[in-house]
Amino acid sequence: MKRNAILVHALLIIGGVVTLFPLLWMVSASFMSNGESVTWPPHLVPHAATLDQYRALFVRLNIGRAFFSSTVIAVVTTLFSLFFNSMAGYAFAKLRFRGRERMFGLLLTALIIPAQVGMLPLFLMMKSMHLVNTYWGVIAPSLASVFGIFLIRQFMLSIPQELLEAARIDGAGELRIYWSVVMPLARPILATLAIFTFMTTWNDFMWPLIVLSSDAHYTLPVAIASLSAEHAVDVELMMAGSVLTVLPVLLLFLFLQRYYIAGLMVGSVKG
Amino acid sequence: MKPETRAAALFLTPALVVLIVFFFIPVIAGFALSVTDFDLYSIGDIHNLRFIGLHNYATVVRNDVFWTAFFNTLYFSIVGGPLTVATSLAAALLVNAKVARWKAIFRTIYFAPVVTTLVAVAMVFRFLYHPRFGVINLLLAKVGLPQADWLGDPRFAMPAIVLFAVWKNFGYNMIIFIAGLQNIPEDLYEAARIDGAGAWRQFRHITLPMLGPTFLFVGIVTAIGYLQLFAEPYVMTHGGPVNKTLSAVMLMYQQGFKWWRMGYAAAIAFLLFLVIGAATVLQMQLQERRR
Numbered sequence: 006m007k008r009n010a011i012l013v014h015a016l017l018i019i020g021g022v023v024t025l026f027p028l029l030w031m032v033s034a035s036f037m038s039n040g041e042s043v044t045w046p047p048h049l050v051p052h053a054a055t056l057d058q059y060r061a062l063f064v065r066l067n068i069g070r071a072f073f074s075s076t077v078i079a080v081v082t083t084l085f086s087l088f089f090n091s092m093a094g095y096a097f098a099k100l101r102f103r104g105r106e107r108m109f110g111l112l113l114t115a116l117i118i119p120a121q122v123g124m125l126p127l128f129l130m131m132k133s134m135h136l137v138n139t140y141w142g143v144i145a146p147s148l149a150s151v152f153g154i155f156l157i158r159q160f161m162l163s164i165p166q167e168l169l170e171a172a173r174i175d176g177a178g179e180l181r182i183y184w185s186v187v188m189p190l191a192r193p194i195l196a197t198l199a200i201f202t203f204m205t206t207w208n209d210f211m212w213p214l215i216v217l218s219s220d221a222h223y224t225l226p227v228a229i230a231s232l233s234a235e236h237a238v239d240v241e242l243m244m245a246g247s248v249l250t251v252l253p254v255l256l257l258f259l260f261l262q263r264y265y266i267a268g269l270m271v272g273s274v275k276g
Numbered sequence: 277m278k279p280e281t282r283a284a285a286l287f288l289t290p291a292l293v294v295l296i297v298f299f300f301i302p303v304i305a306g307f308a309l310s311v312t313d314f315d316l317y318s319i320g321d322i323h324n325l326r327f328i329g330l331h332n333y334a335t336v337v338r339n340d341v342f343w344t345a346f347f348n349t350l351y352f353s354i355v356g357g358p359l360t361v362a363t364s365l366a367a368a369l370l371v372n373a374k375v376a377r378w379k380a381i382f383r384t385i386y387f388a389p390v391v392t393t394l395v396a397v398a399m400v401f402r403f404l405y406h407p408r409f410g411v412i413n414l415l416l417a418k419v420g421l422p423q424a425d426w427l428g429d430p431r432f433a434m435p436a437i438v439l440f441a442v443w444k445n446f447g448y449n450m451i452i453f454i455a456g457l458q459n460i461p462e463d464l465y466e467a468a469r470i471d472g473a474g475a476w477r478q479f480r481h482i483t484l485p486m487l488g489p490t491f492l493f494v495g496i497v498t499a500i501g502y503l504q505l506f507a508e509p510y511v512m513t514h515g516g517p518v519n520k521t522l523s524a525v526m527l528m529y530q531q532g533f534k535w536w537r538m539g540y541a542a543a544i545a546f547l548l549f550l551v552i553g554a555a556t557v558l559q560m561q562l563q564e565r566r567r
Contacts, residue, residue: 028392121545130301240409
């Protein structure tokens with residue numbers, strides 16, 4: 006039994022080191038001076054830690070602009086999706102109307118349709134609406150999501166119907182019931198949805214790459230992918246860019262992982 | 277109209293408008309696009325657009341590059357998918373082991389790559405795989421194993437991307453597996469132990485069968501995700517060397533958004549959709565038969 010415990014922990018620690026190493030190396034290399042990570046034998050930690058790479062990113066390459074774009078897009082998308090998805094999820098869970106189950110089932114089938122199928126027409130549509138190379142072009146398609154509606158609906162199914170009926174008898178209107186009775190109860194799942202949406206939007210690559218055409222609007226992932234074309238050899242600089250991109254979502258996850266993992270579970274219950 | 281119906285209409289409208297306008301209509305339009313010759317000339321003047329039936333599909337399936345991209349994508353999914361799921365299950369078993377301590381810490385560490393930005397960590401791995409200065413070759417040299425030009429050698433480029441994808445994604449399925457493991461009633465193991473079943477037989481005859489629905493879920497989610505391979509080769513290899521890591525979505529992106537052959541690209545996207553649908557149905561039937 007004792008040997009078993011040692012083996013399990015040895016494997017857990019090896020797995021942990023392998024998992025963490027790339028992230029630690031990224032951070033370490035981002036504090037190195039130019040060319041230090043490509044010396045032989047390679048350094049794993051900087052000789053003399055420096056902020057040169059970050060300074061270059063902000064001062065010379067104006068990465069702050071991409072940081073700003075990413076933040077605006079992720080925050081606005083998150084706020085809207087909280088409203089739109091919670092309203093729809095509430096209707097599917099608690100309001101009775103004809104064709105409800107069939108409509109919801111139809112929405113769920115959308116989960117197996119790859120987004121790329123619609124991307125070509127979507128781009129042409131954005132072009133005709135003059136939304137190419139704007140924040141709204143990135144944001145608009147994510148204002149609501151099938152997954153978000155599903156997440157909210159599953160949670161709200163457990164809100165007792167009597168609570169809503171009681172509010173109706175007291176003369177509360179439907180909007181009021183949604184806003185003052187349902188939404189306060191839904192806070193944990195709203196937190197989950199907010200983190201999910203923020204992270205997905207922040208990390209998204211393909212659609213922003215397609216719809217944004219100038220670096221004035223690039224999000225961080227698009228900006229560093231485009232930087233890497235010119236600065237492929239500047240390892241330390243690219244690592245600083247990666248740290249800037251990854252750090253916000255990683256911190257968000259570390260502090261709010263309880264909500265994030267709860268969301269994963271809801272998603273997997275029904276399959 | 278009943279007030280409840282009216283309220284439902286009000287609450288559903290914003291989300292449904294977004295989904296219909298920005299998802300369902302584009303998907304249907306995507307199919308329509310695939311039976312036209314939409315290209316740069318049609319962007320200039322829509323009157324140049326012609327209906328050409330299944331001509332794009334015929335051109336696609338006669339194109340060697342398409343089949344290269346198609347088989348690369350299948351390779352990535354068929355090798356990478358099961359490898360990821362197996363790693364996830366192993367991690368879940370370890371974290372969930374009765375003797376294991378600091379479970380929450382290990383779970384957080386293993387999950388961390390999932391929340392990182394794909395483009396950023398792909399950049400990290402591009403340097404870890406560097407033939408001369410990459411840490412991976414350095415370690416291989418230390419233990420006396422042969423080194424490789426991971427992303428530059430046609431034989432190793434796709435396996436290298438597969439390993440990166442396993443690192444990036446195994447934590448997601450691990451969480452689902454942990455939930456599945458915790459749902460298995462403890463008395464099943466109790467009874468098996470009384471009957472003298474060892475660890476392996478308990479795993480083989482209790483854990484694996486009881487995880488059936490979980491396998492179906494992670495299998496489908498992983499397959500759908502992996503068949504859409506794009507950012508990894510885009511950042512790490514640009515589809516090279518010699519198209520060895522060119523994926524179906526990448527080909528669609530190049531044809532559609534670089535050369536503006538949008539009708540042709542839409543046909544590629546639709547073929548991919550069919551493959552994803554087929555992979556989903558296939559896994560559901562496999563699971564059905566096992567019951």
